[in-house]
Amino acid sequence: MTTLWVVAISAAVCQISVFLTTIYLHRALTHRGLEVHRALAPLMHLHLSLFTGIKPREWVAVHRKHHHFSDKEGDPHSPLLFGLWRVLLGNVFYYRAEAANAATIAKYTPDYREDWVDRLPRRLISFAPLAGLGLFLILFGWLAGAIAYAVQGVVYILLNSSINSVCHVVGYRNYDNQATNLRSIALLTGGEGLHNNHHEFPSSARFARRASEIDPAWPVILVLERLGLATVNRAAIGKAA
Ligand SMILES: [Zn+2]
Numbered sequence: 001m002t003t004l005w006v007v008a009i010s011a012a013v014c015q016i017s018v019f020l021t022t023i024y025l026h027r028a029l030t031h032r033g034l035e036v037h038r039a040l041a042p043l044m045h046l047h048l049s050l051f052t053g054i055k056p057r058e059w060v061a062v063h064r065k066h067h068h069f070s071d072k073e074g075d076p077h078s079p080l081l082f083g084l085w086r087v088l089l090g091n092v093f094y095y096r097a098e099a100a101n102a103a104t105i106a107k108y109t110p111d112y113r114e115d116w117v118d119r120l121p122r123r124l125i126s127f128a129p130l131a132g133l134g135l136f137l138i139l140f141g142w143l144a145g146a147i148a149y150a151v152q153g154v155v156y157i158l159l160n161s162s163i164n165s166v167c168h169v170v171g172y173r174n175y176d177n178q179a180t181n182l183r184s185i186a187l188l189t190g191g192e193g194l195h196n197n198h199h200e201f202p203s204s205a206r207f208a209r210r211a212s213e214i215d216p217a218w219p220v221i222l223v224l225e226r227l228g229l230a231t232v233n234r235a236a237i238g239k240a241a
């Protein structure tokens with residue numbers, strides 16, 4: 001396979017992970033801004049297991065705690081508490097530390113419903129990222145596959161980290177909260193860069209608030225809804241925190 005194809009497929013896998021993170025993990029599971037059809041949701045979960053290793057219940061718990069404390073003592077990854085660069089480059093470590101806290105998981109996810117991916121043997125799901133790597137190796141060959149898998153993983157981590165770091169410090173604000181909006185990051189992160197809007201309306205499935213703001217995940221959500229694969233909580237779109 002040519003290098004161009006390797007780059008294109010890896011970038012597509014990374015962007016699919018980004019869209020599933022914002023639509024499924026963030027807007028649906030964490031904030032209940034929409035509900036994803038129960039036939040589709042576990043497939044989203046499976047993709048994230050293979051290519052990011054994220055466990056949805058952990059992600060939901062850590063992120064709800066972030067909203068609860070939001071740049072105050074107790075926020076798992078605030079750049080105001082820990083420093084912009086440390087959260088940008090080390091967000092994954094702050095995340096892992098909080099995700100390992102059983103009390104956080106129990107407190108913030110009493111409503112979490114397991115799907116069939118959660119019910120797979122624990123050991124099997126722990127090896128899911130290796131299965132994802134195996135797919136890349138089969139598709140691209142040993143060296144190109146290993147490099148492509150690592151790069152898509154690192155880019156995904158940095159994109160997520162940029163929300164928790166840069167989008168609490170740099171950018172413009174439509175509303176009076178610490179988070180910021182950055183249109184460029186929003187384009188790369190399925191709309192997550194409109195983070196000031198999100199902190200103001202956390203359970204809104206739509207992140208854009210101005211005509212000049214682009215939320216790439218929103219039209220995808222509307223298509224899913226049209227296909228009967230998602231239901232948007234429209235009352236929540238105008239509901240401030
Ligand atoms: Zn935030």
Ligand SMILES: [Zn+2]
Pocket residue numbers: 026030031063067198202
């Ligand atoms: Zn959120």
